[in-house]
Amino acid sequence: MTLCQLFLQSEASYAVVSELGELGIFQFKDLNMKVNAFQKKFVSEVRRCEEMERKLRYIEKEIKKEHLKIPDYGENPKAPAPKEMVDLEATFEKIESELREVNTNAEALKRNFLELTELREVLRKTQTFFTAQGQEMSNIVGEAQHALVHDEGTTSGQAVQLGFIAGVIPREKVPPFERMLWFACRGNVFLRYEEIQQSLEDPQTGEPKIKAVFMIFFQGEQLKARVKKICEGFKAALYPCPESSQERQEMFRGVTTRLEDLKTVLNQTEDHRRRVLVGAQKEIRSWIIKVEKIKAIYHTLNMFSFDISHNSLIAEGWCPIQSLEDVRRVLKDGEKLSGSTIPSILHPMKTHETPPTFFKTSRFTQGFQNIVNAYGIATYEEVNPAPYAIITFPFLFSVMFGDAGHGTLMFLFGLWMVLKEKSLLAAKSNNEIWNTFFGGRYIIMLMGLFSIYTGMIYNDAFSKSFNIFGSAWKSNYTEGDMMGDGETATLVFDPAKYYRDSTPYPFGIDPIWQSAKNKITFLNSFKMKMAVILGISQMLFGVCLSVFNHLHFKIVIAIFCEFLPELIFLLALFGYLIFMVYYKWLVFDVTQSGCAPALLIQYINMFMFKYDPPKSDCDVQATFYPNQQTIQTVFVIAAVASVPVLLLVKPFYLRSVHNKKVLAKNALGALSTDALIPNEHTSEQSTSKNVTHVETPSVSGEGSSDIEMGTQPPPAPEKDTNENGKSQSKQNGGDDMKDINLSVNNIEDTSAMVLAHDDDEEEFEFSEIFIEQAIHTIEFCLGCISHTASYLRLWALSLAHAQLSEVLWNMVLHIGLSMDLPYIGSLIIFAVWMAWANLTIAVLLVMEGLSAFLHTLRLHWVEFQSKFYRGEGYIFLPFSFKHILDIDSLDELK
């Protein structure tokens, strides 16, 4: 990974950045961070892009309203040149304004249509109302008159002139409307209403509403005014309705024809709108992509610094060394595209900055790299634990999950996701949970696969065992032995008599244990020891990986004073424990079962150096192989001795190296008299404190004083001279320092003086290094013990899983299967199986799966990676259209 500078001509810059975005291998640094967002060079172009995006969003919304699907041809158009941007803008403007116009017109037309429809309904209903009563219009009026006038008691049959109004009101409002009329007019109006059968579409919202036609009869002008006000209040639409039947029929005919015309116009408007949208529908996806690319390009261009004198833009960024050729080729392409004559220059620079970390991953390894990255991005050029995690992660998961049946289900689920990868990727989902599961599809598949394996070894499939090879335990009890109640009386098999000659079940745990009452005792012993063995192996592996780090960063001292002591400590103590476990398994059998050594006591005795003579012939605390005492003592002493080595050797070694370098430098460099005075000055200061940190002008060079107190020249060319290929490891501090004072006094106390040299930036602070090494030692030694115990979760979770599985069997499925009912039994088993299946998936697969996943994650992050991994880097985020647009389908196009 190298820091490069790009010198681009202004005309070529757009095309070059577009090509670099397609390539996606260059990470740009923001050179204009302190500039206000509104003062950046290309801010107006960005604004135009935002405007275009807004228009596109509007068009997209309209397309979705018409229920048209936006087709995805999987195309990936390149960002258009700036001059084409103007054309795009014009197109969008045209489409947007057309759509808006059409929409407004349509709305007005619909409103008109609604009014006319309502009017027609009113006419129709009043017509039916009046004619239903035959020619007895006057009768109706008389009736109404009676109803109205009745209360007043005037019987004179005066012919009163009744008026009426007709209108339309939403059906929900009819009851309150009626009540209001009754209250307001004191019962002197007569309301009659009838529902309109078809629902009418509201022009604004497009929702269908059910309305009712009403007619109100009243007497006199005052009542008319009151009624009108009430109608206004309820937002009822009033329509003029002629009194005579003939007029009504004429009006009806007129309205009907107008309605027909209006309908035609409305249809045509809809068609036009649809045509516009269909025209846009084909292109809109590629437009959206183009506009997003343009915006990204201008944002990137805003990060460049502008050189007025040469009319060029200067960019800085990181690029993997392997891809420099590609970048150069892309520069040439960009030049050709834009027709610029002056070539662009790519100039790699040397710098002290830590480059970002970049790992090339495929879609298979991406998942595992994500897991590792979630803890911390690898320091630049450090060992990457991800390739190893590809196998160790699913394996440790499977040790905790260990069930062949559940493993099969998990494997099939993962397999389905992997096989349907392309189509599932294309259906971009927003569901986070699904995306998380889908992103880990390879992990899930591998976890399932390994779970099948460990399930076969644990001999556990949905809590039942397979008996493929024949059990190793042969029983030939007679009836006389088997007395007592069949279910409760038990017999314990004696391995001496009933065990097939030391030939255990060839693959996994013997199936007889599944039915045994003391199954857990046996399995606990097995699983605990397995957990410790696997844990120590993984920690050993981690320690060995640290050698790669030491070799790569050329810290040879670390191999001898960090790796070797760590290895000795781990192996002497915990490797020996593993040896004892295997030894006891191999050597002691049931004939000596009373005398088999109690490993726990033996281990404790080892540390306490307690070797009592055996109390009897068969003492479980006595030594059990020759020379055990010697060997154990040697191991303990070696382990204890490695601790101070780990603690002390490295800091003191680094200090002596540092001192030698200072001596050497002073011997070479001539001491000028003016340098002596500040030297004496600083020596007095230094002796007063243990550790000092003093900055003085350096010995070499007159211009040095400027450099100390004045402005620092830009870091890149300065550090060129002193860059010696060392990485930024912390332990590196001591090697580059120069101590100016050495010619005058020796360093007698334990601390070194720290002086900043003009061309060195690293300081040698002994106390810091010592403390750091002490922390490392304590962490490692205590960590060995606590992490070994932590690996026992492998046992704990597998026990929990097996027990849950057994509970589900015993309490759920077994009950269903052992019912003795002839026909109903099948229904019952159907229901019971459903409960069992749901619980299996919910509890055992999802909950236990997530739990085991989490614990495996913890084991990797803490117990494994703490042995070698620092994870202090930052990730490489190149400028890539693929990332920005999130078009994963492009992966296959390349």
Next chain:
Amino acid sequence: METPLVIGIVTAFWFFVGAVLPVLLQFFMWRSPNKGIYQIMLILTAVCCYIFWLTAYLCQLNPLFGPQLSVDMIRFMQMEWK
């Protein structure tokens, strides 16, 4: 099946997966960028699975106590498992 035979077969199998196959891959896939990943995967799988199988096998080699079964189960076993 005899103990040495079983151990021999399984060891040979995982040795093939974990030592022979990576060496073969070194020659047949030497240009592929994914060769390293495949080799690491094979070796780690072989080591992990072998240790797992070996531990399960060895812990049953000389059992210090046997299973405790109910009498019904013993009768059934004597009938079914010859």
